[in-house]
Amino acid sequence: MTDQSVAAEPGKPRLSPRKKQQISRAVQYVVLVAVVVGVVLYADWTSLAQNFAKPDVAEKTLPELFTIALKNTIIYTVGGFVFAFLLGLVLALMRLSTVRPYRWISTLYIEIFRGLPALLIFLMITFLPLALPGFTVPGGTYGQAILGLGLVGAAYQAEVFRAGLQAVPKGQTEAARSLGMSAGRAQATVVIPQAIRIVIPPTTNQFVSLLKDSSLVLFLGVSGEYVELAKFGNDLASQYANATPIMVSGVTYLLVTIPLGHLANRLEKRKVRAR
Amino acid sequence: MTHAIEIKDLHKHFGMNEVLRGIDVTVEPGQVVCVIGPSGSGKSTLLRCVNLLEQPTRGKVLVEGVEITDPDADIDAVRRRIGMVFQQFNLFPHMTALQNVMIAQQRVLKRGRKEAEDVARTNLDRVGVGEKAASYPAQLSGGQQQRVAIARALAMSPDLMLFDEPTSALDPELVGDVLAVMRKLAEEGMTMLVVTHEMGFAREVADRVVFMDGGVIVEDGPPAQVIGAPQHERTRTFLRRVLHPED
Ligand SMILES: Nc1ncnc2c1ncn2[C@@H]1O[C@H](COP(=O)(O)OP(=O)(O)O)[C@@H](O)[C@H]1O
Ligand SMILES: [Mg+2]
Numbered sequence: 001m002t003d004q005s006v007a008a009e010p011g012k013p014r015l016s017p018r019k020k021q022q023i024s025r026a027v028q029y030v031v032l033v034a035v036v037v038g039v040v041l042y043a044d045w046t047s048l049a050q051n052f053a054k055p056d057v058a059e060k061t062l063p064e065l066f067t068i069a070l071k072n073t074i075i076y077t078v079g080g081f082v083f084a085f086l087l088g089l090v091l092a093l094m095r096l097s098t099v100r101p102y103r104w105i106s107t108l109y110i111e112i113f114r115g116l117p118a119l120l121i122f123l124m125i126t127f128l129p130l131a132l133p134g135f136t137v138p139g140g141t142y143g144q145a146i147l148g149l150g151l152v153g154a155a156y157q158a159e160v161f162r163a164g165l166q167a168v169p170k171g172q173t174e175a176a177r178s179l180g181m182s183a184g185r186a187q188a189t190v191v192i193p194q195a196i197r198i199v200i201p202p203t204t205n206q207f208v209s210l211l212k213d214s215s216l217v218l219f220l221g222v223s224g225e226y227v228e229l230a231k232f233g234n235d236l237a238s239q240y241a242n243a244t245p246i247m248v249s250g251v252t253y254l255l256v257t258i259p260l261g262h263l264a265n266r267l268e269k270r271k272v273r274a275r
Numbered sequence: 276m277t278h279a280i281e282i283k284d285l286h287k288h289f290g291m292n293e294v295l296r297g298i299d300v301t302v303e304p305g306q307v308v309c310v311i312g313p314s315g316s317g318k319s320t321l322l323r324c325v326n327l328l329e330q331p332t333r334g335k336v337l338v339e340g341v342e343i344t345d346p347d348a349d350i351d352a353v354r355r356r357i358g359m360v361f362q363q364f365n366l367f368p369h370m371t372a373l374q375n376v377m378i379a380q381q382r383v384l385k386r387g388r389k390e391a392e393d394v395a396r397t398n399l400d401r402v403g404v405g406e407k408a409a410s411y412p413a414q415l416s417g418g419q420q421q422r423v424a425i426a427r428a429l430a431m432s433p434d435l436m437l438f439d440e441p442t443s444a445l446d447p448e449l450v451g452d453v454l455a456v457m458r459k460l461a462e463e464g465m466t467m468l469v470v471t472h473e474m475g476f477a478r479e480v481a482d483r484v485v486f487m488d489g490g491v492i493v494e495d496g497p498p499a500q501v502i503g504a505p506q507h508e509r510t511r512t513f514l515r516r517v518l519h520p521e522d
């Protein structure tokens with residue numbers, strides 16, 4: 001069929017695949033150049049620079065950008081990460097437990113906290129004192145922020161751990177048990193060391209997620225010495241009626257998130273090679 | 276004399292599926308018993324019931340006179356005396372061959388590092404992979420991995436060994452090395468219960484051959500009888516298919 005239809009149009013020369021590819025590439029470059037030229041000609045560069053990259057405003061972010069904002073972002077993130085790591089491990093073990101109610105509780109928790117926007121959790125935390133009169137989250141603002149990030153992060157981290165533990169073949173446990181190891185000993189010497197290698201890359205990605213989510217601390221109504229990068233940038237931007245501080249915090253986030261993302265990729269590649 | 280293994284009226288269900296329907300087998304100390312039979316007939320399940328990787332539904336398993344199916348039996352202590360070799364090797368991929376053979380000695384038998392290493396090297400030499408001690412499983416051929424797995428079991432000084440199709444996952448040219456190691460073990464007097472499709476090995480090495488089909492034992496006797504002159508049509512059909520797969 002195809003051969004005939006090609007033969008039926010003798011006047012139309014057929015393009016070789018190579019030729020087609022060259023044309024497609026040329027078209028893509030033309031579109032790119034057109035867009036770039038358009039942006040360069042029509043954007044108001046002076047105004048943009050004035051509003052997003054004003055050197056004297058950028059200078060005003062120092063040194064608090066590092067001494068307060070970045071420091072707090074790191075405290076919130078690391079604190080939330082440790083919380084999420086420990087609670088996530090417990091939830092994962094519960095999810096794999098032979099005790100059915102444990103599985104239910106863990107599944108319910110994971111479904112709820114993965115299904116809700118993280119922002120909503122933070123808003124609810126601000127209402128905790130109303131719901132539980134006399135109750136305050138220990139650690140004040142730091143405690144509230146770490147609780148919020150930890151509760152959300154734990155749901156995702158639990159799934160990371162569960163996937164890691166389940167990725168270790170059943171034959172590994174069986175080999176360990178048939179050598180006379182107890183269930184706990186087999187987990188500790190054979191399963192968990194292998195699971196850890198599997199979960200390191202996704203856990204690094206989880207850390208990056210928490211780092212970005214720490215910007216939600218803004219909604220806890222923090223101020224002064226408790227502000228983190230997002231709130232810090234936002235406050236200064238309002239003060240100077242200029243977006244440069246937000247750009248500066250954005251760049252600060254990227255300085256941390258991009259290297260971590262690359263690290264996760266490298267670890268992932270190494271894991272594939274080791275298998 | 277106590278039997279090495281005594282299996283009495285063993286039943287195993289997986290849900291509605293009755294996989295073992297009343298198995299009786301005894302293995303005497305020093306004997307090699309080969310279990311043959313079609314895929315799905317329950318051979319692996321039988322073997323796995325002997326070291327309680329599967330919990331029997333009904334019936335008894337005695338190992339050296341001790342009833343391991345007794346709910347109060349110390350399963351870990353029983354398993355220490357039974358070596359198991361799997362079709363898929365199941366070496367620990369995050370440890371070298373040497374560490375694979377040392378770890379249970381150290382953690383279970385509480386042997387010191389030096390002693391565990393000496394025992395490990397002796398057993399790796401014994402199965403012909405002494406020079407691979409520092410290699411990780413991924414760097415070894417299937418035949419070498421399986422021999423490390425045998426060394427790992429032997430290092431625990433087991434009284435008997437279970438083999439579940441130890442050569443089925445190997446490239447044909449590597450089968451011989453593993454069978455040679457098993458043959459040597461048999462000559463040294465190791466008690467062995469072996470699930471295998473290697474009829475040559477069963478015929479030459481086994482004291483008895485057990486033919487299983489559909490969760491029951493159809494024939495049990497010396498190889499010359501079960502393989503050489505089978506009494507049952509099911510055995511004959513199976514052997515025809517295994518020995519002449521082209522027909
Ligand atoms: N863990 C299990 N859960 C459910 N069914 C199983 C399980 N293990 C084995 N079976 C079933 O038991 C039957 C016998 O399996 P197996 O003992 O592996 O046979 P063989 O080793 O002779 O090939 C098969 O039908 C298999 O599907
Ligand atoms: Mg099998």
